[in-house]
Structure formats: C-alpha cells, structure tokens
Amino acid sequence: MPRSRSPRIITLLTDFGQHDHYVGAMKGVILSLAPEALVVDVSHEVASYSLAEARFMLAQSWPYFPEKTIHVVVVDPGVGTTRRAILVDAGRQLFLGPDNGVFSEIVRREDARARVVTNEKLFRNPVSSTFHGRDIFAPVAAHLAMGLAPSRVGPRVDNAWVDPLTAPTRTGKRTWSGEIVSIDKFGNVITSFRTAEFPQLAERPFVLKVGLAILGEVVKTYAAIPSGTVAVVLASHGHLEAAANQDSAARRLGVACGSPVELEIL
C-alpha cells in the first residue's frame, strides 16, 4: 500500500499563551523529529489551568480534523508530579496529554483505547520537571506522526482519569441547572445545555436564566437580535448560547465563565 503523501497533522491546544517561547520550543522539537508533520494551533489561550475550557475547545475542534490527526492538549497544573501522561485512540484520531481529566469526554467513548505514556526512549533527555510539553508530549507526538505504533508508547490502561459529566443536573420537574462553559471573543455566553440532549427545546417554549436575566426569545441569527437586548441562539457548537447583536452579551449580563445558569422548559 503506498504511503499517503499527506503530512500527518499535530494540533496543539494549551494554556501557554502566545507571548512566551513555550509553543515555539514545542514546534522546534516536533519539527526536528518529524520534519513533514503539519502543526496546527487550535488555541494557546485556554484560561490558565482550566480543564473545563480545554475540554470544550477540544470538543469543538477535533471532530473537524481528518483521520489520524494527533491532538496534543497541554493544560497541566500537575506537571512534574506523579500524574501520568496518557495517549487515547478514539474516533480514528489520537489524543495525547496529561492524565488529569482533560480527555474525560474522549475516554468515555465506546471506541476509546487508552495507554499510559511510559516509554522514556521517546522523551527528550533529561526531562525537566516543569515543561513536559517540550520534553514529553512534543517528541511523543512527533514519533507518532512519523508512524510509531501507539502500542510502542506504553501499556493499555482502563483507568484513565474521567471527571464526572459536566452535563446539567435536573433540579425539578421542568428545570435543570448548568453553567457557562465559555465566553467567546464576541462576548457570546456559551452554556453547558446541549440542544442534542434537550430535544424538547425544538417543540416547547423555554426560558434560560443567566445572571439576573430571564431570556425567552430564541433566534436563529445574531442579526435577528433586537438592538440592546440579549437573546438565546441555537449556535453552531450545539450549546444554548446567550448573545447580543454586535455587542457583548457577557458584559450585558454581568456573567463570567463558570457562572451558574438555569433552564426551565415551560
């Protein structure tokens, strides 16, 4: 079988920011080992240490990448401690990062197979205790991009860290409580209520309580939101979103990432 001519893709999702040298050093390590790899930045602006935001951004990006893409996610407050490094094979793609719950939704998939990353021959030597992105995750991703079999990375495990579902919890006959999982650059307020989990939203009226506001109007486009108001949008990511028209809903509502929200289906 001829080898595909397409370069192998490695995506990076971190909380490293774009000011520092961290991402540049990781890319240098990757390209030294895998010159043909294609490195794609998903985001380096995950809120520092926020596994919840990293999980949301990963869920919103990985399904759009081709098979065999290697997703490296480094949000890693426990770097250098006994926390393990993990490689998950799921959805015909690979996920590499610290075993701290950032891959909870991936690991929960039926087709997921997890391995602990233990093969030190793949690491840079010596491994620092503060920058595993450069010393472990970058070289392991590069070796995988060069065709290394996932089995060479380390043994299978069935106890990868899985956080409890961040899905909304039912609080009454017709009410659920959830939270704000992300606020985007436009100030759109993205909640943990997924429309796929609430099919009744398509048929029944509902209200979304965010901050002090009770939002009842549902629109399809941002442009349809009356100026000066906030409405609910069934947005591209599949979550209920509170938005304003060319304005920041987050500022209007006075809410932040992590704030509680409540859904009531009437």
Added chain:
Amino acid sequence: MPRSRSPRIITLLTDFGQHDHYVGAMKGVILSLAPEALVVDVSHEVASYSLAEARFMLAQSWPYFPEKTIHVVVVDPGVGTTRRAILVDAGRQLFLGPDNGVFSEIVRREDARARVVTNEKLFRNPVSSTFHGRDIFAPVAAHLAMGLAPSRVGPRVDNAWVDPLTAPTRTGKRTWSGEIVSIDKFGNVITSFRTAEFPQLAERPFVLKVGLAILGEVVKTYAAIPSGTVAVVLASHGHLEAAANQDSAARRLGVACGSPVELEIL
C-alpha cells in the same frame, strides 16, 4: 503541463480572535478536504464587526502573496441572514467571504469578476446559521485549493456590494478630511490619506490635524522623531501616519480608530 508542486495557499483574515475554537475548526475542515493546502493566518484580531479595518488589513497583505492564493475574509455580522456569500477573482488571486462590502476595493478593480457562492454541494451539511466560516467558507476555499474551477462555485454577478470609497473628501481649496483607518500595536496612527493620491505632498509643505494636534514635521524613520513628540511618517503601507519614537502616538494624541483627521497642503 506538469502540476505545480507548490501547495495552494489559503489565507485567513477574521475577527474571531485567538482565544476560541473557531479558527481551529476552520483549519480542520480545510485540511480534511485539502490536505496539501497551506493555511496562513493574516490576522484574527480585526476589531469585532469592523469592515473598515478588515479592508485595510486585506489591502496591506494580499498584494504580497503569490498568484492563485485564496484569501478568506470572515468579518460577518450578518451571518445567517440573506446576505450572500461571494467569490471574487482579481489580481490573479481569489477572494472569498460574505458579500457585505469587505471586498469593496477588490471588486472595484478592472479585472475583478465576482460570483455568488450558491453551490450547496460544496458546503458542510447541515449549514449552521451562526458559523459560515466553518460550514461554507472553509470547505469552499478547500475545494478551490484542490483545483475546483471558480465557475463551479456559482453564477457571475455584477452587483457585488461596493461601499462608497473611504477616500478623503475635499473640503476646501487646499484641505481634505479623512479618518483614522487603523492604530497598530505600537500606537502608530494610520490615516486614510494615501501618498499615491497626493503627489503634491512630495513637493509642498503640509500639516496633518489629528486630535488636538497639528503635525507639520515629516520624517523618514521612527528613530528620527524627537523624543516626546509626534511626527508624520511616510510609512511602508503608503498612508500618512502619525508616529512617535518608541512611544504610542495614539495615546499621545488621544485618538482612536475612526477618528476624523484633516490634511492641509500649504
């Protein structure tokens, strides 16, 4: 004729910011369809909804790219409404985005040929009503990068949206009014006065009124500006610019993007 080995370039210019997953999702869609495409970020930090700034940045970047580059510009407050998507072939390059005036200067070129993007077979399915960057512009750009003929995208139109020229207007025998089109990271104040349109600037003295200041000194380099002052620079982008030496002219002058400026040729 042998096929060129060079990858086809797709540039991205958006107001999506770099915090969110939007750009990453677009890149995933592009690379799934066109693995050999080379995606280049021009900027994702266009001020939210600012067509004027997007136009300026596009004008300052596209001429430096090679033939056949595909420029995707998504500043799109009208996403999901009846606004059309448009593809413009001009200057031996392609321009793809919402038909909202962002390509006004491109469409005005003599060699410009515009098409509405109507071929839904090229889109992701279903198309969301809030993220056409991912669902329409990314896959159409990818198909074009793979060699799809522009004619396959949709029919020719001759009524692409063209905003009135943002060129300065004459207000007197020797005076023109313009505006600030961009303030860069250094605080340099870039005006709508293009030196190519005012050849007399090379021969005659002039003053530039910005904020409360009247600037008369013209210098060739930032280093030539006396410390603590603001001067006029004939800068690399071809616009008159007010600048300070290792300091922010915008803060010194107390002006912002969109503020009026006045030119008087003495």
Added chain:
Amino acid sequence: MPRSRSPRIITLLTDFGQHDHYVGAMKGVILSLAPEALVVDVSHEVASYSLAEARFMLAQSWPYFPEKTIHVVVVDPGVGTTRRAILVDAGRQLFLGPDNGVFSEIVRREDARARVVTNEKLFRNPVSSTFHGRDIFAPVAAHLAMGLAPSRVGPRVDNAWVDPLTAPTRTGKRTWSGEIVSIDKFGNVITSFRTAEFPQLAERPFVLKVGLAILGEVVKTYAAIPSGTVAVVLASHGHLEAAANQDSAARRLGVACGSPVELEIL
C-alpha cells in the same frame, strides 16, 4: 547528493503583535519567493522594542530547531537608520535581523560567523524606511531557504554588535545582583541567574531576593508550592524562577520585567 525533501524552516520572532498586517505581509513575501518554506511563529508578542526579551526568547527556542533553520528576529527601533542588517551563521543554524545587539549571545559563540546584509538584489524594491521585516528580512530569508549561500548576502564582518553580558554581577563574597528577564503568561518570574553558572546552588542553601520578598524554599514542581506562597523553581529554561501554584508570582511579588533581583548563597 540528493536534495533533502524536508522543507527549510524559517522562524519569526518579532514585536509586531498579532493584531496588524505586518506578519501576514512578511509571510506573503516569503511564500512568494520560497513556496516550500515552512514558516514557524515563535512569538510576535515581544514587548515593543525590548531587545532583552527577544534575546531570552531566542535563547529558549532556537536550540530546539533542526540544522539549517533560519531564525528571523525583528525587534528594530532603529529601522531605516544607518543600523546594519546582519546574518549570523552559528550552531549550524542561521540568524537574520538588525545588527542592534539582539544576537549578542549568538555572536559570542566560538563558531559564529557574521555577515552584513548588503546585497540589494535580494531586497524588495523599493525598500521602505519603516518596514524592513517585509522589504529586507523576509526576502533574504526566503532566498536562503531556497538554497542561496550565506556568502552571497554580503561580506564577513567581525564587529557585529555585542551588548555587554546581561549575566549577574558579583556584589559581595556570597551575593550577586541580577534582573528579571521575563514574566510568562502564568506570572512566573524568570531571573537572569542561570543554574549552569551557579553549580554551588545544587549543594548549598541560598536565598533569592525579589521585590520585598526573600525566597528560600526550592521546589521541583509548581504543584509542590504551598498555596498562597511563592517559591523558587529550577525551571525548564535553566534560570532561577520565582513561581506560585496556579497563581501569578509576579502579581504576588509586585515585580515587572527588568526589576532587580539578588542572590545570596549561604
């Protein structure tokens, strides 16, 4: 000898920021001349005009890149003046930028060979007086990526600008004074004290005076720092670093880039 299939890497390290069109224009120029070059952003968020920060970031990234990488560093307050452009061949890599001291540590290497960049045939024409990144450094880097011999760029010189060492100075029998060279996105405070230059740190207790604080505790991982305190970390970059656990040490200590620090070995 067969030509390597690997694309030639050009890294960019600038203070241009990510809002403006500057980086996009440079990439257009590079890819027009060297379609197969791989452009890697190290950072564009160097503090405006800060040669010290650029030097630190360069030192933290270039050693991880493969042989023949071309590192373009543009932090250039003297653009358009008589300051020279320089190309340094060292460590089997190339370094290109203004001759203003940004390559001081590179030039000091025994294997360094510097050339002034004088061959105007390689430049864009005309060369602006404010944007040599686009008009000189981008096209020269592209020509080098296409295989141009460094000798074609200009003549050898032995007087490349070298700033005095920013290494700490001894202030007493057991005390040294240094400074803060960078504060990263997490608020980690990186000092000019390199552990390689102070081997006695491995054997003897010491204190680090930063701001009003006297830090004595040394830890290996961020997670080991007691909540609410700041400790010293022997971090991945080889410099003594003051850090907090999921918190900003810089804010806790009230210090900024350039602030003085003092080391006392007990």
